[in-house]
Structure formats: structure tokens, C-alpha cells
Amino acid sequence: MSLQERDKKHIWHPLTQHKTSKASLGIVKASGSILWDEKGNQYIDGIASWYTAMYGHCNPYITSKVTAQMLSLDQVVFSGFTHEPAVELSEKLIEILPNNQQKLFFSDNGSTSVEIAIKMAMQYHFNKGEKRTTLLAFEDGFHGDTFGAMSVSGLSVYNGPFEGLLLNVYRIPAPNGTNNKEVIELASKLISEHAIAGFIYEPLVQGAAAMKMNNAEGLNKLLQLCNENNIITIADEVMTGFGKTGTNFASEHMATQPDIICLSKALTAGLLPMAITTCTQDIYDAFYSDELAKGLFHGHTYTANPLACRAAIAGIELLQTDTMQTNIKRIIASHQSFASTIKEHPKVKNVRQLGVIFAFDVDIEMERYGDSRNQLFDFFMKQGVFLRPLGNTIYILPPFVITEDELQKIYTVIEASLALF
Numbered sequence: 001m002s003l004q005e006r007d008k009k010h011i012w013h014p015l016t017q018h019k020t021s022k023a024s025l026g027i028v029k030a031s032g033s034i035l036w037d038e039k040g041n042q043y044i045d046g047i048a049s050w051y052t053a054m055y056g057h058c059n060p061y062i063t064s065k066v067t068a069q070m071l072s073l074d075q076v077v078f079s080g081f082t083h084e085p086a087v088e089l090s091e092k093l094i095e096i097l098p099n100n101q102q103k104l105f106f107s108d109n110g111s112t113s114v115e116i117a118i119k120m121a122m123q124y125h126f127n128k129g130e131k132r133t134t135l136l137a138f139e140d141g142f143h144g145d146t147f148g149a150m151s152v153s154g155l156s157v158y159n160g161p162f163e164g165l166l167l168n169v170y171r172i173p174a175p176n177g178t179n180n181k182e183v184i185e186l187a188s189k190l191i192s193e194h195a196i197a198g199f200i201y202e203p204l205v206q207g208a209a210a211m212k213m214n215n216a217e218g219l220n221k222l223l224q225l226c227n228e229n230n231i232i233t234i235a236d237e238v239m240t241g242f243g244k245t246g247t248n249f250a251s252e253h254m255a256t257q258p259d260i261i262c263l264s265k266a267l268t269a270g271l272l273p274m275a276i277t278t279c280t281q282d283i284y285d286a287f288y289s290d291e292l293a294k295g296l297f298h299g300h301t302y303t304a305n306p307l308a309c310r311a312a313i314a315g316i317e318l319l320q321t322d323t324m325q326t327n328i329k330r331i332i333a334s335h336q337s338f339a340s341t342i343k344e345h346p347k348v349k350n351v352r353q354l355g356v357i358f359a360f361d362v363d364i365e366m367e368r369y370g371d372s373r374n375q376l377f378d379f380f381m382k383q384g385v386f387l388r389p390l391g392n393t394i395y396i397l398p399p400f401v402i403t404e405d406e407l408q409k410i411y412t413v414i415e416a417s418l419a420l421f
């Protein structure tokens, strides 16, 4: 029996309506930018397996570091104990993070990194004797699938059934350059009327909202407004972190730095699940006390797993190499030249790019998981390219190691797909 057949018996897949979805494709191997299915077909991974495997699948440098670690220390409790991989990773990350970030709190995935950020923001005020339990977020945001993360997210397919059980959140439109003034006015009004603890946002690119881009100047003004009102700012860099926007972190595009940053996805280079919530000294100090109850009583069993830390250190080392930085520049330039041709196509609108993140909309209505969208997905796969259109948005977020030939093939297949409509 094929993997595909055996899978159907017991496995419940994420983000899937099993009654109407096709069976899952069995993947047996991955290397660099290529995935192989169980029939031997190859696919270029145009989205780096959800923005994780940025240095290529099964990267030998990373796998060798993790293998060596596995033979000396596999896992140990992180409450009361520490270890070299975690300490080394903290030193490496602090070197590249915006320089107001001083402390790191480990967890397992993007959603939990957000959960922790929200708890930090709320307890920060609680510890200072202030009751602030409301949050501010962008419309159409996506921050994950746990309850706190769902609360601050704006997409209703994901959180619809749980409305009424979620945290108290006010949503504002993301600034886009033309609405900046109105957004700031609305935020000021909400801030004056409610006890807002924190503001969470995806800096410059809202991934799940179909690579919707927001405006750095408008966002910077919002961050300043939050600072003036002692509202904790939380940059969800789960998607944008580690080189994808052309800088190590998207937050570097703004002059005002966030109080808290959420990291996951490319953090461990696609090898193992891990997340980190980073914060300023000021946040940490609000929990530092003779009173036990003022501590952050949150912890996951696999916190700071040594293997995941090793993968993360190796990933950061690769990101800092000249080769990787040159690759990033090459992809940015290739996207720019593809943008200039594709934007003339009559069925193409809203061409947008930030760093290696490239997107445009096909000029027809498509449901997020509707037939036309699926037709597009199937067309790409048949041509050997793995892309996941979001409704009528086609986007590319390739691994940094993608070759120029592979990248050009993605562009060619995308151009050909437009003849479907």
C-alpha cells in the first residue's frame, strides 16, 4: 500500500476538510530546494516548506551539527538546568536581534511564542499593579492556533467556532501608506477608551492575509504611540524573521523597536520545532522579584531542546555567511526583474515584494480553498513546482539556496498558469 493509502486510515491533517480534500501526497525525500514524492516526482519547494527550510532541506552543515549534539546531550529539563547549545544560541541571537532585546524565553512553535508574548504583556502590567487585559491587533492578522493567538488573529475560518471564548481584542486596519493618519487616529481613540496591555502585529508583511504588506512609516508611528502609552509592543516575526525581508528581522525597517519579538519557523532552519519569545530588560525586570508569584510560570516539557538549539545556531551561522547574503541579494534582484514583466500582464494586479517575499493577485475572485485556487495549485504541482496560492494570491518565498534555474522555472510556471483564466 502507498503512503497515501496508509495515511488515510488514522491520520487527521492540519487545516484540512477531509471530506472534500484530495488525499495527502506522500513525500519521501528532500534536498536543497527539491522535494520528492513516493512516485519519484520532483517539486521545487517555492515556499521553503512554510518559510522554514531557508538554507535548504537536509542541509549537511546543519544535520552534521545536530547529529554531533545528539550523541552527547539529547534532552534535559530546562527548569533548574542549562546547557551549552541554549547558552550559545542566546549569545548568537542577541548579536543579531534589534539591540533593545535582552532576554529569551523558549517554547515549541509560533503559536506558543505568541501565547507567551501575550502573557508577558498582560502580567507586566499586573505585576506593576495595573489592570490591563485588552489587546490591540491588526485586522486580518494571523498569529497562530492556540487560544491567545487565535484571539489576536483576524481570520474567521480559523477561529469562528470559538468566538465568545476569546480574549478581548480591538482591531485596527494595518497602515498602508494612504490610511496612516486614520489608523493612528483610531488607535489613539481606542487607547484613550480602553486599558490596553499590548499591541501585536506582523511587521510589514501579513503572511496568512495573503502577503498583505503594511507601511513602515505608519507602523513606526503606531509603535511610538504605544510607547507613549506604556503599551507593550509585540512583533510577531515568526514568518518575517531571519533574512526574508532583506534584513535579519523585519523590525529593522522601523526606527522604533518592539518590546517583544516572537520567533519560530526559520529559527531552526526547518529541522526541528522550536520557538523563542525575546524581550527587553524592562519587561524581564517587571517579573524579577522576591515574590514567587511575580515570575512567569509558563513552561513546556521540551523547552530549549539541545538538538533544536544546535539547528538554530547552525542556521544563524549560515545566514551570516557571504554566500547566503549574496544568494538573498540575487533572489531579490530576480524577483524585481520578474515583477517588472509580470505586472504588465492583463490578469495581474497588486504586484508586491519585500526582500525574498514576492506576491501578486490574479485579477479574478477566488475563495481561499475554492476550485479555481485548487486548479492553480494542481497546475503548479503538475509542472513540478510547490506553491500554495492563498485565494487569488500567488506568492513565492523560496529557500535562500534556490538556484537561479530553479527560480526561473518557478517564474515560467507562474506565467503559464495565467493562461488558465
Ligand SMILES: *Cc1c(COP(=O)(O)O)cnc(C)c1O
Binding pocket: 109, 110, 111, 112, 114, 142, 143, 144, 145, 202, 207, 208, 236, 237, 238, 239, 240, 264, 265
Ligand atoms: C506560522 C505563524 C504563526 C504560528 O506558528 P506555528 O508554528 O504554526 O504555531 C504565528 N505567527 C505568524 C506570523 C506565522 O506565520
